[in-house]
Amino acid sequence: MRKTIAFAVLVLALGARLALAGGPHRDAQAQVQFGIDVANKGLWKEALYRWEKAAEIDPKYAAAYNNLAVAYEHEGMFEKARKAYDKALELDPKNVSIRQNYDFFKEINDRASRRTTR
Secondary structure, three states: EEEEEEHHHHHHHHHHHHHHOOOOOOOHHHHHHHHHHHHHOHHHHHHHHHHHHHHHOOOOOHHHHHHHHHHHHHHHHHHHHHHHHHHHHHHOOOOOOHHHHHHHHHHHHHHHHHHOOO
């Protein structure tokens, strides 16, 4: 419990330092990275929260929307995932990683849709 509290305080202190040092985009980057870290530990709801926060902090940060789409997809929120991918691509249309993620998402969901309509 003490380690958790100490870690939370450290994260808050780091967040405050980043806020002073780099502005909104830097804050959004910190949220995205924290989301990646917790997603890698299987904490998808926390990751989802962090990526939503990143998109709120910096609405022009394509990586936040890409990661948000992945989290929505993981949680079975496919319409939200599609909208987040659309936003990510609108913001960064030449980003190969976002395009690949979206194409893979569409392929799987289109295949699943065809299966359910048969």
